Amino acid sequence: MIAPDLDTAVNRLRDLIEGATRIVPFTGAGISTECGIPDFRSPGGLWTKNKPIQFEDFVSNREMRDESWRRRFALEDSFGGAKPGRGHLALASLHRAGKVPGLVTQNIDNLHQDSGITAQDVVELHGNTTYAHCLDCAKRYELAWVREKFETGGHAPDCECGGYIKTATISFGQAMPADAMQRAEELATQCDLFLAIGSSLVVWPAAGFPLLAKRNGAALVIINREPTEFDEIADLVVRYDIGDVLGPFIGH
Ligand SMILES: [Zn+2]
Numbered sequence: 069m070i071a072p073d074l075d076t077a078v079n080r081l082r083d084l085i086e087g088a089t090r091i092v093p094f095t096g097a098g099i100s101t102e103c104g105i106p107d108f109r110s111p112g113g114l115w116t117k118n119k120p121i122q123f124e125d126f127v128s129n130r131e132m133r134d135e136s137w138r139r140r141f142a143l144e145d146s147f148g149g150a151k152p153g154r155g156h157l158a159l160a161s162l163h164r165a166g167k168v169p170g171l172v173t174q175n176i177d178n179l180h181q182d183s184g185i186t187a188q189d190v191v192e193l194h195g196n197t198t199y200a201h202c203l204d205c206a207k208r209y210e211l212a213w214v215r216e217k218f219e220t221g222g223h224a225p226d227c228e229c230g231g232y233i234k235t236a237t238i239s240f241g242q243a244m245p246a247d248a249m250q251r252a253e254e255l256a257t258q259c260d261l262f263l264a265i266g267s268s269l270v271v272w273p274a275a276g277f278p279l280l281a282k283r284n285g286a287a288l289v290i291i292n293r294e295p296t297e298f299d300e301i302a303d304l305v306v307r308y309d310i311g312d313v314l315g316p317f318i319g320h
Pocket residue numbers: 202203204205206207227228229230231
């Protein structure tokens with residue numbers, strides 16, 4: 069069913085949420101756009117202007133590491149001050165109510181954790197850009213430290229072990245995190261309500277999860293501005309603004 073208007077969407081969603089005991093939200097860039105985080109993949113988005121730096125180029129080329137960090141610092145104006153939006157707050161409310169055993173996200177902005185969901189319950193498929201780590205020893209580094217070293221030394225700093233320091237994101241060409249993938253599959257398999265929010269569900273592995281949930285008996289809700297491939301098998305499709313749709317669930 070495609071919701072014909074916002075009220076119907078909210079009412080139908082409320083029924084599904086009230087009837088569910090294990091809700092797994094799956095979020096993409098659309099939930100963070102009202103927070104000022106750009107959707108890199110969208111037409112006109114950053115990745116259509118700046119070709120993404122492949123992982124193998126990052127590890128084999130110092131100039132690419134420097135360029136990667138320059139781009140990341142340039143994004144700090146949008147990432148640095150971003151606050152959770154209505155969608156994040158609503159999902160945090162459902163988590164507090166004990167209905168959400170875990171949340172899966174394609175986003176790297178840390179806004180689900182900022183909204184109050186414990187970090188261990190946020191499964192990040194593409195990592196996190198709000199801190200950095202050493203690719204060899206995994207030591208954590210804060211961005212402000214990296215930036216200071218970059219600006220004083222003229223190059224991206226290396227770890228004290230000699231390894232390269234990179235934001236904790238999964239880059240193009242970098243292996244998906246096996247533990248996060250496994251957790252996401254378990255959550256999708258065991259839920260009774262799967263909420264796909266703000267994702268076009270095109271990019272692998274995102275595309276696999278709604279189907280997995282549905283096949284295992286969950287109800288499927290898709291909240292996204294644009295149609296997706298899975299609209300036909302969804303129990304509810306909502307194409308209204310995510311903040312407007314989820315706002316009524318803040319505090320519930
Ligand atoms: Zn190291």
